[in-house]
Amino acid sequence: MAGRQQMEWARIRADNGTEVTGVVEDGMLHPRAALGSAESAGGPIPLAGATLLPPCIPGKFIGLWNNFKAAAERNGWDTPEHPLYFLKPLSSLAGPGATVTLAPDLGRVLFEGELGIVIGKTCSHVSVEEAAEAIFGYTCVNDITALDILNADPSFPQWTRAKGFDGFGVIGPVIQTDVNWEDLTVKVMVGERERQSYPANDMIMSPAQIVSKLSADMTLEPSDIIACGTSIGARPIKAGQEVTVVVDGIGALPVTIAD
Template structure:
């Protein structure tokens, strides 16, 4: 089942189930309670499918990247937070601020939490996962490494629009079978299997729930693998995961640049 969120022609925000080219409104994420007539997707401007309370991203969670970088496999997620204002959705324009310097894309699989969970086992964590989505975790390399005494993970990843999510949340899919791809101006630039994860989604959620309570709608980016590349203004960058869909944005320079 696919879930989406968007804006209708009259400016109303709607969340619901996508089926047969229509968005069927629901009261809340995961609810069976209908709240209106179905709306053609042609009449909806899609937003990021979830507005997360917490937007968490992982570092060093793929074997191929760890091997290339000479890094050990972590036993607990190595993670950071992205600001809520970094959230953007399908078709958005993402401004690359001059202060960001060199920016790279990072195509990733995203986990959406469906149930409140605190200190849960991996088995219970599996039940707490509502579904999966596509994420582009844009990162400023210059900001990240500007101060040798303190890697600036949050600042480097929290510029407005740097957390691209969408187009839907898919609730019925085997994450192990997924391939994460990134296209830049229609050219494939990154492709890797989700099955190469070091920590599985269930392990990720279980470990994070030992550090903090996870709530419905919280979003976790599972990390990226090899292939992340620099991008610049004027490029169209799309993350594609068959079975979920594709989410693309256009990069632009600041107005005064």
């Protein structure tokens, strides 16, 4: 990736079935050779009639837990010195407009509206300043969680299983490269009702701090996704509901829940 040349990036499936990554402008997708590339890969494609896909395909999908001050205070959690995180399998990846089918006997399943960091260049053991430069942009995330599965076995919290079912890692609709994360508010609508709303600037660790600290544990690579964690207001969802994560400045990320 070459950095922040453009503001809004998306990935679509065109009418002919071709999957294309490019820059969104005036209702058109302008294809590029790769995410972040300035090299054109064809003429513009109308977004009308195209299917929005997850805006990138990450090599790693990392999710944070306990990264918001309000939630930590309400639950009596200590402030972590290092990100507390898990990995979601790539088979959980879903995009805007997807249908998320709940497997039988999952018990309570929660939405978790989150801000997602998209990595723009390979980084390992980087400083906070270098980490800020490695962030390509931001997207919306719905980190769906089978809460009863997570705590079903008292000897082993099942983070991967609880957060790894097909469709439980929703990202999109686009990646915004020209946005100040501190100005953003993460909201979740269930149908027409607002069920979650919190400021991104309540994070315990900033995006640059998160990237810096994670880069000491593993090499982060272009298109990797880091979900910054959620705050107060995550609630159960059920079949038949439409759940939409909304971040003004990025967009709306809807999914339909089915069984």
